[in-house]
Amino acid sequence: MKTPMKKTADVRAITIAVMTIFSGTPVYAADQTTVIRNAVIHTIAEHEQKADALAIDAKGIIIAVGKDTDVLAKAGSAARIVDLGGQTVLPGFQDSHVHLIEAGINEILCAFDQFADLREIQEAVRACAEESTGEWILGSGINMPHLLDESDNPVAFLDKIEPDRPILILDDIGHGAWANSKALQLAGYDKIKGNPAGGIILRNAKTGLPNGIVLENAQQKLRNLAFPDTPENENFAYKSMLPTLKIFAENGITTVSDAGGFWPQGHLKAWQTAEKNGTLTVRAFNGLYVYPDMPFDTQLQKLSSLYSNDPTRLLKFNQAKIYVDGILEQRTGAVLQPYLKGKGIDHGFDSGFLYFEPDVLTKYAIALTKIGYKLHFHVTGDRGARLALDAIEQADKKASPHRLTHLYLLDQADYPRFRKTGTTADFQLAPSSLDPEYIASSKEFIGERANHMMPAASLEKSGALVVMSSDFDADELSPLVKIQAALERPTEGATDIQTAVKWMTINPARLLNQDDRTGSLEPGKYADLVVLERDIFDMPVNEIGDVAVKATLLQGKPVYDADGIFTNQ
Numbered sequence: 001m002k003t004p005m006k007k008t009a010d011v012r013a014i015t016i017a018v019m020t021i022f023s024g025t026p027v028y029a030a031d032q033t034t035v036i037r038n039a040v041i042h043t044i045a046e047h048e049q050k051a052d053a054l055a056i057d058a059k060g061i062i063i064a065v066g067k068d069t070d071v072l073a074k075a076g077s078a079a080r081i082v083d084l085g086g087q088t089v090l091p092g093f094q095d096s097h098v099h100l101i102e103a104g105i106n107e108i109l110c111a112f113d114q115f116a117d118l119r120e121i122q123e124a125v126r127a128c129a130e131e132s133t134g135e136w137i138l139g140s141g142i143n144m145p146h147l148l149d150e151s152d153n154p155v156a157f158l159d160k161i162e163p164d165r166p167i168l169i170l171d172d173i174g175h176g177a178w179a180n181s182k183a184l185q186l187a188g189y190d191k192i193k194g195n196p197a198g199g200i201i202l203r204n205a206k207t208g209l210p211n212g213i214v215l216e217n218a219q220q221k222l223r224n225l226a227f228p229d230t231p232e233n234e235n236f237a238y239k240s241m242l243p244t245l246k247i248f249a250e251n252g253i254t255t256v257s258d259a260g261g262f263w264p265q266g267h268l269k270a271w272q273t274a275e276k277n278g279t280l281t282v283r284a285f286n287g288l289y290v291y292p293d294m295p296f297d298t299q300l301q302k303l304s305s306l307y308s309n310d311p312t313r314l315l316k317f318n319q320a321k322i323y324v325d326g327i328l329e330q331r332t333g334a335v336l337q338p339y340l341k342g343k344g345i346d347h348g349f350d351s352g353f354l355y356f357e358p359d360v361l362t363k364y365a366i367a368l369t370k371i372g373y374k375l376h377f378h379v380t381g382d383r384g385a386r387l388a389l390d391a392i393e394q395a396d397k398k399a400s401p402h403r404l405t406h407l408y409l410l411d412q413a414d415y416p417r418f419r420k421t422g423t424t425a426d427f428q429l430a431p432s433s434l435d436p437e438y439i440a441s442s443k444e445f446i447g448e449r450a451n452h453m454m455p456a457a458s459l460e461k462s463g464a465l466v467v468m469s470s471d472f473d474a475d476e477l478s479p480l481v482k483i484q485a486a487l488e489r490p491t492e493g494a495t496d497i498q499t500a501v502k503w504m505t506i507n508p509a510r511l512l513n514q515d516d517r518t519g520s521l522e523p524g525k526y527a528d529l530v531v532l533e534r535d536i537f538d539m540p541v542n543e544i545g546d547v548a549v550k551a552t553l554l555q556g557k558p559v560y561d562a563d564g565i566f567t568n569q
Contacts, residue, residue: 033057035075037068039084040535043521044091044505054089056527060556065521082566087550088535091521092254092528093479094508097405097426097469099260101267104240106473110139114172115146129162136226137162140170142178144213145345153204154178155212168226173474175327177219184210187221198292198355200347216326217292217355227265237270245281249560251478252530252549254282255518259376261288261321263306268317275315281559283314285512287321287376290364292355304371320373322364323355325384328408328445333381336411343444352381362391369396382409389417401465401511408453418464424511425459425466429486430475457492467511468503479504481545488541497537527556
């Protein structure tokens with residue numbers, strides 16, 4: 001088990017490393033142009049031509065790309081030359097759905113094995129309680145269906161270990177939490193009848209009292225109590241995100257859209273601190289969570305004050321993250337046909353669960369898009385997807401494109417609606433989506449519908465804009481691993497390498513309305529790029545995921561440079 005103390009020490013070290021990258025004297029002199037030559041350059045431009053050189057001016061703008069002699073002539077004799085020795089250059093990868101701060105926080109909290117037995121869980125909770133010096137005992141990583149198979153009264157299990165301090169253990173997929181009685185009392189869940197808006201409180205079958213497991217939005221009140229918006233917690237969130245930023249740079253990612261956005265927990269301030277300190281090493285188009293249990297007018301007023309969309313800044317808060325439903329594994333994804341009887345959590349919702357009633361969902365869609373927010377809908381079930389598309393049809397078109405993310409199930413009748421409404425389809429086509437065990441497990445919930453999940457190729461064929469994201473840290477981060485997985489998918493994958501790469505470069509740039517500045521390597525665009533050791537366009541597909549990222553540039557400045565290609569010149 002990874003202790004919080006060791007993790008905190010790691011964070012301090014990486015904080016210094018990241019700040020060193022992006023503070024002090026710029027790598028490039030103010031009057032210097034840089035030429036990258038002797039490279040295999042895939043521009044991902046609409047009319048791509050062969051290129052082996054690229055010139056970047058002192059402001060990080062591409063001024064020329066093409067043949068070596070032409071680029072050198074454009075750059076001038078005073079240009080600094082960087083010889084890549086035949087390595088490959090692509091536009092920086094853009095991950096349009098991540099949980100960057102949450103990933104960092106989860107790494108610092110006490111770690112729990114997803115499928116540990118009760119004895120192992122007990123040891124982990126006791127160790128976490130001993131290590132935790134704050135008011136709350138906090139952990140993450142437990143699998144809720146497995147926990148419920150292990151214990152029919154999880155709250156008593158925690159109370160026996162620690163009755164006086166609140167305990168909160170987050171699940172492994174972000175859709176549930178486990179709490180002791182003290183934490184439930186602080187949230188008022190010991191007195192509530194039924195379920196809170198957008199959430200589910202599981203109860204003891206004999207007593208009717210909460211059993212310690214809460215699902216979907218019911219966990220957010222506990223999270224807000226455990227991670228209040230205080231200077232101390234803001235600093236905690238900021239320090240936790242720095243190692244994750246480093247990991248993103250190491251994977252060639254230059255743009256993200258953070259889908260957490262828990263604004264009562266100091267997350268916005270953590271991002272703002274990174275921008276202020278010069279440690280923000282990505283362009284961030286972040287989402288703000290829309291709370292189902294908050295009064296409409298109060299929330300809308302707050303979200304209006306938090307909206308930002310300055311094109312000259314790295315950091316923007318211009319996405320509204322709206323959960324329509326939950327997840328299929330917990331039977332909370334909203335489906336058109338009921339779940340099969342049997343495996344899974346029995347919470348009484350046979351056809352899934354909705355965070356918002358349809359009329360409220362549409363009301364938010366209309367109001368938020370009038371402010372300027374793009375709508376980022378979480379949907380896993382086919383009914384959830386249909387309701388999201390219904391809401392988009394009523395939303396302000398000037399704020400588009402909007403998107404649906406995950407899309408495990410989608411009724412074929414709704415395929416054409418993506419193109420008709422200009423809605424983007426955002427998929428996570430990680431290796432797990434190919435796993436036969438995952439497909440077999442899904443069939444226990446939804447039957448043969450599991451054979452047609454995540455129809456990326458069909459939506460692409462129908463004219464929809466398709467992007468591929470990671471949902472990190474719920475799934476693998478590496479863009480190269482996902483590109484390989486999308487190409488290896490037997491059905492509904494990318495038809496060729498060009499398509500797979502576009503799903504992670506120019507297409508998300510279009511989704512985020514920055515395709516005039518990023519997403520391809522063309523004159524006038526920012527030099528957001530990644531250097532790879534090999535050409536993924538000319539190699540066996542099954543080797544793509546193992547290709548090393550050698551350097552990542554954000555607007556011409558190296559945020560990762562494994563071999564000192566740019567920093568040692």
